[in-house]
Amino acid sequence: MRTSKTLTLLGTLFTFLACASAAEKSPSYSKADLNAAGKLRERALVDESAYQLISSLTTEVGTRPAGSAGDKAAVSWGLREMQRLGFANVRSMQVTVPHWVRGEAELAVVSPWPQSMPTLALGGSVGTPAEGIEAEAVMVKDLEALKALPAGAVKDRIVFFSNRMERTRDGSGYGRAVTIRVAGPSAAAALGALGVVIRSIGTSDERIAHTGALRYSADAPRIPALAVSNPDADVLVRQFESGKSVRVRIRSSSRDLAPATSANVIGEIPGTDRGSEIVILGAHLDSWDPGVGAIDDGAGVAIMMTVAKLINEVGQKPRRTIRVVLFANEEFGTSGSTAYVDLLRGEADRHVLGFEADFGAGPVWRLSSRVNPAQLPAVDQIFRALGPLKLVRGDNEARGGADLDGLGKLGMPILEPGLDGTSYFDVHHTVNDTLAKVDPASLRQAVAAFATAVWLGAQYPGNWERVEGPNPPRR
Amino acid sequence: MRTSKTLTLLGTLFTFLACASAAEKSPSYSKADLNAAGKLRERALVDESAYQLISSLTTEVGTRPAGSAGDKAAVSWGLREMQRLGFANVRSMQVTVPHWVRGEAELAVVSPWPQSMPTLALGGSVGTPAEGIEAEAVMVKDLEALKALPAGAVKDRIVFFSNRMERTRDGSGYGRAVTIRVAGPSAAAALGALGVVIRSIGTSDERIAHTGALRYSADAPRIPALAVSNPDADVLVRQFESGKSVRVRIRSSSRDLAPATSANVIGEIPGTDRGSEIVILGAHLDSWDPGVGAIDDGAGVAIMMTVAKLINEVGQKPRRTIRVVLFANEEFGTSGSTAYVDLLRGEADRHVLGFEADFGAGPVWRLSSRVNPAQLPAVDQIFRALGPLKLVRGDNEARGGADLDGLGKLGMPILEPGLDGTSYFDVHHTVNDTLAKVDPASLRQAVAAFATAVWLGAQYPGNWERVEGPNPPRR
Numbered sequence: 024m025r026t027s028k029t030l031t032l033l034g035t036l037f038t039f040l041a042c043a044s045a046a047e048k049s050p051s052y053s054k055a056d057l058n059a060a061g062k063l064r065e066r067a068l069v070d071e072s073a074y075q076l077i078s079s080l081t082t083e084v085g086t087r088p089a090g091s092a093g094d095k096a097a098v099s100w101g102l103r104e105m106q107r108l109g110f111a112n113v114r115s116m117q118v119t120v121p122h123w124v125r126g127e128a129e130l131a132v133v134s135p136w137p138q139s140m141p142t143l144a145l146g147g148s149v150g151t152p153a154e155g156i157e158a159e160a161v162m163v164k165d166l167e168a169l170k171a172l173p174a175g176a177v178k179d180r181i182v183f184f185s186n187r188m189e190r191t192r193d194g195s196g197y198g199r200a201v202t203i204r205v206a207g208p209s210a211a212a213a214l215g216a217l218g219v220v221i222r223s224i225g226t227s228d229e230r231i232a233h234t235g236a237l238r239y240s241a242d243a244p245r246i247p248a249l250a251v252s253n254p255d256a257d258v259l260v261r262q263f264e265s266g267k268s269v270r271v272r273i274r275s276s277s278r279d280l281a282p283a284t285s286a287n288v289i290g291e292i293p294g295t296d297r298g299s300e301i302v303i304l305g306a307h308l309d310s311w312d313p314g315v316g317a318i319d320d321g322a323g324v325a326i327m328m329t330v331a332k333l334i335n336e337v338g339q340k341p342r343r344t345i346r347v348v349l350f351a352n353e354e355f356g357t358s359g360s361t362a363y364v365d366l367l368r369g370e371a372d373r374h375v376l377g378f379e380a381d382f383g384a385g386p387v388w389r390l391s392s393r394v395n396p397a398q399l400p401a402v403d404q405i406f407r408a409l410g411p412l413k414l415v416r417g418d419n420e421a422r423g424g425a426d427l428d429g430l431g432k433l434g435m436p437i438l439e440p441g442l443d444g445t446s447y448f449d450v451h452h453t454v455n456d457t458l459a460k461v462d463p464a465s466l467r468q469a470v471a472a473f474a475t476a477v478w479l480g481a482q483y484p485g486n487w488e489r490v491e492g493p494n495p496p497r498r
Numbered sequence: 499m500r501t502s503k504t505l506t507l508l509g510t511l512f513t514f515l516a517c518a519s520a521a522e523k524s525p526s527y528s529k530a531d532l533n534a535a536g537k538l539r540e541r542a543l544v545d546e547s548a549y550q551l552i553s554s555l556t557t558e559v560g561t562r563p564a565g566s567a568g569d570k571a572a573v574s575w576g577l578r579e580m581q582r583l584g585f586a587n588v589r590s591m592q593v594t595v596p597h598w599v600r601g602e603a604e605l606a607v608v609s610p611w612p613q614s615m616p617t618l619a620l621g622g623s624v625g626t627p628a629e630g631i632e633a634e635a636v637m638v639k640d641l642e643a644l645k646a647l648p649a650g651a652v653k654d655r656i657v658f659f660s661n662r663m664e665r666t667r668d669g670s671g672y673g674r675a676v677t678i679r680v681a682g683p684s685a686a687a688a689l690g691a692l693g694v695v696i697r698s699i700g701t702s703d704e705r706i707a708h709t710g711a712l713r714y715s716a717d718a719p720r721i722p723a724l725a726v727s728n729p730d731a732d733v734l735v736r737q738f739e740s741g742k743s744v745r746v747r748i749r750s751s752s753r754d755l756a757p758a759t760s761a762n763v764i765g766e767i768p769g770t771d772r773g774s775e776i777v778i779l780g781a782h783l784d785s786w787d788p789g790v791g792a793i794d795d796g797a798g799v800a801i802m803m804t805v806a807k808l809i810n811e812v813g814q815k816p817r818r819t820i821r822v823v824l825f826a827n828e829e830f831g832t833s834g835s836t837a838y839v840d841l842l843r844g845e846a847d848r849h850v851l852g853f854e855a856d857f858g859a860g861p862v863w864r865l866s867s868r869v870n871p872a873q874l875p876a877v878d879q880i881f882r883a884l885g886p887l888k889l890v891r892g893d894n895e896a897r898g899g900a901d902l903d904g905l906g907k908l909g910m911p912i913l914e915p916g917l918d919g920t921s922y923f924d925v926h927h928t929v930n931d932t933l934a935k936v937d938p939a940s941l942r943q944a945v946a947a948f949a950t951a952v953w954l955g956a957q958y959p960g961n962w963e964r965v966e967g968p969n970p971p972r973r
Contacts, residue, residue, distance in 0.1 A: 082736040085613040092612070137567070138560040138790075141929060228934035229704055230789065254932035258790075261557040314705065315613075315733075454616060457729035459703040 049400035050484040052408075059339050059482075060408045060475050067333055067471035074463045076104065076325035077384075081315040081458050088312040089352035090122030090283035097308045101288035101324070101349045108332045110290030110347065118362045120352040122283040123147055125234075125312060126276030130220065130249055132259070133157060135267035140255040143313060144277040145204060145221070145248040146236040146355060155274030156181070156218050156247065162263045165203055166210055178215035181271055182207075183222075185260055187253065190226045193389075194382060194444040195498045200224050204250070205238050212243040218273050219248040222256035227449040230254045234311055235452045236355055247275050285309070285351040287359045290328075292335045294344035294481065301346050301370075302481045303435075304330060304473075305360070305379040305426045307353035314456030318447065322461060322469075323380035323424075324349055330474045334481070341481040343375065350426045353381065357425050364429035371433045375487040376480045378473065381424035382442040383451070384461040385469025389441035390476065391417030393495060395488035398436065405438070405479045412472050417441060420495040434489035438480055440472040524875040525959040527883075534814050534957075535883045535950050542808055542946035549938045551579065551800035552859075556790040556933050563787040564827035565597030565758035572783045576763035576799070576824045583807045585765030585822065593837045595827040597758040598622055600709075600787060601751030605695065605724055607734070608632060610742040615730040618788060619752040620679060620696070620723040621711040621830060630749030631656070631693050631722065637738045640678055641685055653690035656746055657682070658697075660735055662728065665701045668864075669857060669919040670973045675699050679725070680713050687718040693748050694723040697731035702924040705729045709786055710927045711830055722750050760784070760826040762834045767810045769819035769956065776821045776845075777956045778910075779805060779948075780835070780854040780901045782828035789931030793922065797936060797944075798855035798899075799824055805949045809956070816956040818850065825901045828856065832900050839904035846908045850962040851955045853948065856899035857917040858926070859936040860944025864916035865951065866892030868970060870963035873911065880913070880954045887947050892916060895970040909964035913955055915947040 052060075084100050087093035098115055105113040123146060130142040144150075158181045163169045165186045169177070184207050188200035201224050208219045223233035232250045239245045251259070262269050288308060294300065306323030310316020331347045351359030364371065390409060392402045399419065406416050421439035423431060431437060443465075450460045480487075527535075559575050562568035573590055580588040598621060605617040619625075633656045638644045640661040644652070659682050663675035676699050683694045698708035707725045714720045726734070737744050763783060769775065781798030785791025806822050826834030839846065865884060867877045874894065881891050896914035898906060906912060918940075925935045955962075 078736065082733050083611045085611070085733070096611075136558045136560070136571075228932075229706070230929045230932050230934075231704070231706070254934040257933065258557050258560070261553065454705045457703075457705050458732065459705075459729040 048397050052404055052479060052482065052484065056479065056482040057408060059337055060478050063333055063337055063474045063478050064411065064471045067474045068467050070329065070333060070467065070470065072332060073325040073329040073466050073470050074461065076328055077317050077321040077461055078458055080321045080324065081317050085315045086312050087308065087310050087316060089120040089285060089309050089355045089358065090280065094285050094309055098286045098288055101308055104328065105288065105290035108328060109335055110331060111293050113290040115286035115288050116363065116366065118285050118287055118351040118359050119282050120285045120358045121355055122280040123355065124278060124280060126150060126278065128249055128275040129155065129273065130251060131272045132262060133270040133272055135265060135269065136262060138258060140251050141230060141232055142249045142251050143232040143234040144275045145208070145250060146234055148208065148237055148248045148275065148277050149245045150275045150277045151247045151273060155272050157270060157272040158217050160269045160271045166207060169210055177211060180216055181218045181220060181273065182211040182216045183220045183259060185222055185256060187222060188224050188226060188448065190445060192443055192445050193441065193498050197224060197448055198497050204235055208237050208246055208248040209240040209243040212246045216246060218246050220271065220273065221248065221250050223250045223252055225448045225451065225453065228253055229455060231453045231455055233452045234313060247273060249273055249275060287351050287363055288349040290347050292331050292341060292345040295340045295342050297342045298344050299373060300343040300375045301373050302343050302376045302477060303374050304345065304347045304477060305377065306349055306381060307359065307426055308349040309352045309354055311354055311452045313454040316456055317458045317461055318383045318456050319451050320353065320381045322384035322466065326380045326470050326473055329470045330477050333474050334478055341478065343481040345477065345481055353426050360426035360429055371430060374430050374435045377423055377427045377430055377435050377437045378477055379424040379427045380442065380473065381426065382444050383447040385465040386443050387412065387414060387440040387469045387472035388443045389415040389417040391421035391439040391441055392419050392437065393421045393490055394419065394436040395490050397488055398485065401483055401485065402438065405476050408479055409472055409475050412468060414472065422495050422497060428494060431494045434491065436487050436490050438476050440476050442469060523872050527879055527954060527957060527959065531954065531957040532883060534812055535953050538808055538812055538949045538953050539946045542949045543942050545804065545808060545942065545945065547807060548800040548804040548941050548945050549936065551803055552792050552796040552936055553933055555796045555799065556792050560790045561787050562783065562785045562791060564595040564760060564784050564830045564833065565755065569760050569784055573761045573763055576783055579803065580763065580765035583803060584810055585806060586768050588765040590761035590763050591838065591841065593760050593762055593826040593834050594757050595760045595833045596830055597755040598830065599753060599755060601625060601753065603724055603750040604630070605726060606747045607737060608745040608747055610740060610744065611737060613733060615726050616705060616707055617724045617726050618707040618709045619750045620725060621709055623683065623712055623723040623750065623752050624720045625750045625752045626722045626748060630747050632745060632747040633692050635744045635746045641682060644685055652686060655691055656693045656695060656748065657686040657691045658695045658734055660697055660731060662697060663699050663701060663923065665920060667918055667920050668916065668973050672699060672923055673972050679710055683712050683721055683723040684715040684718040687721040691721060693721050695746065695748065696723065696725050698725045698727055700923045700926065700928065703728055704930060706928045706930055708927045709788060722748060724748055724750060762826050762838055763824040765822050767806050767816060767820040769817050770815045772817045773819050774848060775818040775850045776848050777818050777851045777952060778849050779820065779822045779952060780852065781824055781856060782834065782901055783824040784827045784829055786829055786927045788929040791931055792933045792936055793858045793931050794926050795828065795856045797859035797941065801855045801945050801948055804945045805952050808949050809953055816953065818956040820952065820956055828901050835901035835904055846905065849905050849910045852898060852902045852905055852910050852912045853952055854899040854902045855917065855948065856901065857919055858922040860940035861918050862887065862889060862915040862944045862947035863918045864890040864892040866896035866914040866916055867894050867912065868896045868965055869894065869911040870965055872963055873960065876958055876960065877913070880951050883954060884947055884950050887943060889947065897970050897972060903969060906969045909966065911962050911965050913951050915951050917944060
């Protein structure tokens with residue numbers, strides 16, 4: 024006990040000294056910058072631009088999966104809106120994207136009790152033969168349960184994964200459950216299964232299936248994979264629990280078309296004395312096909328464009344350049360952000376700080392970061408400037424969204440105003456992703472949080488030093 | 499003022515005397531009957547049978563629109579479950595039902611901004627030619643606005659009705675809005691329209707369309723009619739509000755098949771000294787096709803079967819016979835209840851009191867009635883017995899659901915434990931009508947309210963005298 028206590032005391036002392044030393048190295052914000060931050064925050068809380076942008080995008084474009092006509096329309100919309108908002112250097116950056124089309128999908132229980140269930144093919148999944156596939160079904164909870172089955176148990180069967188994802192604020196419930204969607208089809212195929220049906224990776228009780236991308240592994244046959252809603256998954260579970268044999272028929276006409284052309288859309292608020300340094304604000308312009316992408320990621324697009332617009336109007340130019348990038352095709356392999364990093368590799372170090380909004384329409388509840396420890400005192404100052412928005416102080420293990428992964432790997436620091444994901448997975452990747460699911464007040468609060476943090480990120484009087492090591496694990 | 503006051507005083511005195519006189523004529527319940535009512539109520543609050551019945555019906559039968567395979571399966575299910583619960587005289591009564599099938603439907607905005615929208619054909623609507631119908635659309639709020647248009651304004655156009663129904667507890671918002679669905683297509687056709695699109699007659703913000711029957715009038719062409727969800731109706735409104743011309747394309751393969759055979763399912767708890775008098779408990783076994791009919795009307799079926807089961811177990815036989823009737827095809831023209839009245843016309847007077855549950859899964863919030871004024875004191879006693887369930891005392895203008903209309907016209911009194919419809923129209927007539935929308939505690943409360951009222955209805959020591967005049971207006 025004594026040794027342990029001594030060590031703890033020594034540890035505390037060390038942390039104190041390290042922080043004190045970091046604080047010495049991290050210069051404080053000027054009063055002018057903090058005042059401007061306060062003005063921005065208050066202005067954002069009454070500005071309706073973000074809601075209007077989502078309304079415009081969902082009315083005039085609607086659904087916009089990679090490669091679709093909507094995808095092209097979204098690029099035109101982004102360029103037009105950035106110009107209208109007065110951004111500088113508005114341009115597009117051409118990106119090649121995969122072009123998968125869902126076609127139609129059907130799922131029917133054949134026995135013991137026939138029922139048809141609305142279903143969606145998983146993104147990237149292959150279709151069935153035109154007549155479909157009918158087979159006995161085997162229910163397993165998850166990948167571990169699948170692997171624990173006796174040899175041959177799923178051969179020539181259709182595997183039903185019954186696991187239900189957990190509702191969480193930070194999205195960790197999704198992280199834990201989504202492996203079934205991503206890896207389940209190939210895991211089942213490797214054991215001889217003919218097809219896969221999963222309970223939607225979503226929290227909603229609506230009778231709406233949830234899509235999202237799977238990843239086929241090279242060493243297993245590609246088999247069709249469909250999702251059913253939570254209420255229908257419950258019916259399936261009850262049919263299995265009757266002890267009777269359950270047969271299902273699935274049909275899907277999903278297929279890949281030739282790759283298509285899309286684009287990242289870029290616009291800037293040019294910086295002044297540190298204008299060669301870029302604070303990047305990322306969101307993605309594509310959506311999944313069933314919904315119109317109001318929350319995923321119309322909200323992120325609207326938040327970032329509104330933040331830049333508000334900073335452009337604050338009357339004081341930012342020191343660093345604020346660059347908004349609306350990435351092409353996040354959903355189906357992050358083609359846009361991958362191309363962005365590849366094409367700008369020589370300039371990666373100019374990206375001194377990154378923000379991403381790809382987790383719904385707010386509110387923001389936490390401020391996390393992944394900065395060089397020497398800049399943690401700056402994050403503390405930013406957190407204090409966010410005070411009236413009542414955030415929680417998060418850790419320094421933030422990763423941003425998927426579109427910051429490439430720049431994160433190259434050592435770019437990240438500030439993460441954490442969007443509240445409690446209800447996000449009720450609508451994400453479903454037909455239900457519409458403007459009706461956006462709460463205007465929460466959205467304004469999110470814009471206020473991002474605007475404050477972005478502004479202070481751009482005004483930081485010191486250097487945003489690079490971070491080291493691999494990206495932290497996804498929450 | 500004085501004259502008016504005197505009249506009011508006289509009126510009050512008159513009401514008092516009338517009530518006192520009615521109370522004299524209306525005998526009081528015995529202590530034994532009231533004790534049994536209390537026991538029933540408490541027992542119902544912990545009994546899970548109703549939820550289990552809905553679970554069984556939605557798992558083993560699922561959707562069951564008139565004429566479908568599910569409709570037949572539901573009749574078998576009803577007979578089996580009534581026998582299992584120990585009802586007497588379990589039987590079916592054959593009914594001919596219409597057999598409309600929805601096929602597939604599509605709706606797309608062609609210009610100014612192309613979008614596809616999930617849609618449902620209205621029940622009974624005709625299909626389009628295989629290639630669909632494309633035309634300029636005209637937006638009107640409701641039937642009054644349609645009629646106010648200049649001559650020729652909708653000729654060769656598609657009419658979009660934009661009115662949004664109001665959320666209410668008693669369903670009156672539906673009553674006010676549903677005319678658009680029922681009469682809108684023929685009203686538009688009479689003015690030369692080619693097709694109709696309505697905003698769903700529902701309160702949900704989910705991107706789910708709501709179906710329900712239309713009624714074509716004989717003097718207008720039958721034109722196709724589709725419904726879109728509230729979020730999509732909002733997109734249409736915003737496209738119209740841009741001032742640009744809106745063109746839409748609709749396609750539907752709905753059609754009528756030959757009439758089919760279904761059945762009312764009947765079971766009884768036989769009465770004792772007044773056993774020739776029938777207290778009828780009605781609900782309907784059919785559902786709309788998109789959902790599995792958990793709340794419309796699996797809940798009503800389950801409430802009524804559970805009430806009879808609980809009364810059968812109370813240890814004291816009811817004086818009057820309690821007859822549960824699960825009606826065929828309420829949704830598409832009340833074929834079952836119409837046939838019931840036609841076939842039993844000679845016995846109509848034996849139906850001395852009616853209950854219907856066709857408004858969701860509870861809770862019950864109000865007790866209304868339509869009884870002969872002489873029996874109002876009995877209703878007051880029943881209301882007092884419901885005390886712990888915290889109901890509101892309603893008026894004497896109750897009508898029950900659609901399946902009591904025929905018996906109501908013949909003078910049968912009605913007691914109406916009013917189900918709370920605040921959320922009912924979020925799921926009613928949609929794919930979302932599933933077990934996930936049933937709250938077990940609210941359902942138990944509803945069973946308790948119905949069981950108490952039905953029991954005391956059956957035990958009433960006086961006569962339930964006939965009521966006079968036409969059915970009161972639907973709320």
